[in-house]
Amino acid sequence: MSHRRHLFYGAGLALLSTAPALAQEAAAPVAPTSAEASLRLMWVMLGVLAVVLLLFIVLLVGLLAFLKPVLRKLYDQPAVHNSWSGRVLGLLVGDARLMQGEVRDELLDHDYDGIHEFDNDLPPWWKYGFAFTTVFAVCYLTYYHVLKTGQLQGAEYATEMQQAALLVATTSDDPNQLTTYTALTAPAELSSGKGLFTTNCAPCHGASAEGKVGPNLTDEYWLHGGEVNHIYRTIKFGVNGKGMVAWKGKLSGKQILQVSSYILSLQGSKPANAKPPQGEKEAPAKTLAVR
Template sequence: MLASVKTTRMGLLTAASLLLSGMAKAQAPEAAAPAKAAGMNEQELLFWVLLGLLGVLLLVLLSVGITIVVQMKPQLRLLYNLPTVHGTWSGKVLGLLVGDATLVRGEYRDELLDHDYDGIHEFDNDLPPWWKYGFYFTIVFAFVYVGYYHLTTKGQLQVAEYETEMRQAALLVSAGSDDPTKLTTYLALTTAADLSSGKSIYATNCAPCHGASAEGKVGPNLTDDYWLHGGEVNQVYKTIKFGIPSKGMVAWKGKLSGKQILQVTSYALSLQGSLPANAKPPQGEKEAVGKPVAGL
């Protein structure tokens, strides 16, 4: 008995000494701060402790719920068999607890129909309710999607999302001469020398895709009022300079100077309304009435 008391006393003294040493270390100067920074801070430790406690609590609640259902299964079976409960939605949910999977597999299963051909019988099976309700959900979702994205145009489609992301990304880089988002304020060149130079550049570089008279071949027709990427002089200049790789339009910024690009831009816009033979059908959107088309 005396030995047991001494052992207990020694244990209490050891625990007290460990507690006091821990408190002393906590009150010591912040010499060990760098070592603490490498580990887990108090907030992270508290988060994981609470998350663990939440997980344990959920497991306990799940175990208690399963135990209650198992213990009360005879009473739940009697309740499920009541005519006022059996056919209701809540009754079908209750049926899952007592072993009736009608809510999952449907009401009719392997029901023999009156079709009989050469000894072959036809059976009827319900579509699973979860499948039917999922199908109804896709129909409702389709109407909501079309209304939100295509009728009200409140939602952004893929192209609009891409353009928005590109504008946001442009804010992270400085706007220089090679920045495709930088707005230029060029006016179309109208002198005969510039238009002649533009015509020569067009014949060498642009005619293979857009046609000798800009009637359109692989590329679109440049003589009508419809434009895929804008028909204002600065928009056409940007298209020629940076290209549209996804549409097969190459970038000419490393092959033509800025003045040469403006010259060929001005020449292409001077062909507006020329009505060439074998013109390609319009593509893109028509420019708004009154919108300047290079002032030509």
């Protein structure tokens, strides 16, 4: 018995000793007001909560183990045994019959080609499980279709899109409104642009932008404008019906600018197997003129 008592006190002590520790810990990261800090605080609090809960469970188990002989005696009294609270007590002291039912193993007088049948009770866990799922099903249908409290898929989608709109900074999404970027020239930016081009654009425009399914991007001829902001627009919104995919949502604004700039850097590179020119000729000077 004594080791149980030790466990009992030990757990209590541990619980007490964590209290000040958690106060210190919690106090520290309050100062920075950034979202990150409050997120960290949340995790710390959750962690503390988990530890406290764990301690409670340990305590409870210890307490039960400690009190089990007494509880068992209480449970065995007929008045307690047959009441609802008695059944809870029975579960606590580990009366297996409450879970698996009375197993009488009495044979019925059935004989099917030598197969016999018992008529044991339905296991209570199964019976109550069935009842629980039935209640769940009724509540589920009531929640969504009688009370109409729950969001069905259309409403759920609308909510998801609203939340996304709050989180994602909205940039101008009007295709008619031209952006006013300047082509990037830093080697690091162009090399990022090259990487993006290889994975996303090369299948249609060729590895050297010589043109395959899509047009050649290295000549002076442009279908939808050869100025960096025109290219930016073409990439972002695509060209409906002509096969140019809209990349907004797949590439970020920065990435689109990097690719656009990389494409412009290929002007006049004259790759092998170049596709014949398509669209209107635009003087290279024009690229610089429009700013």
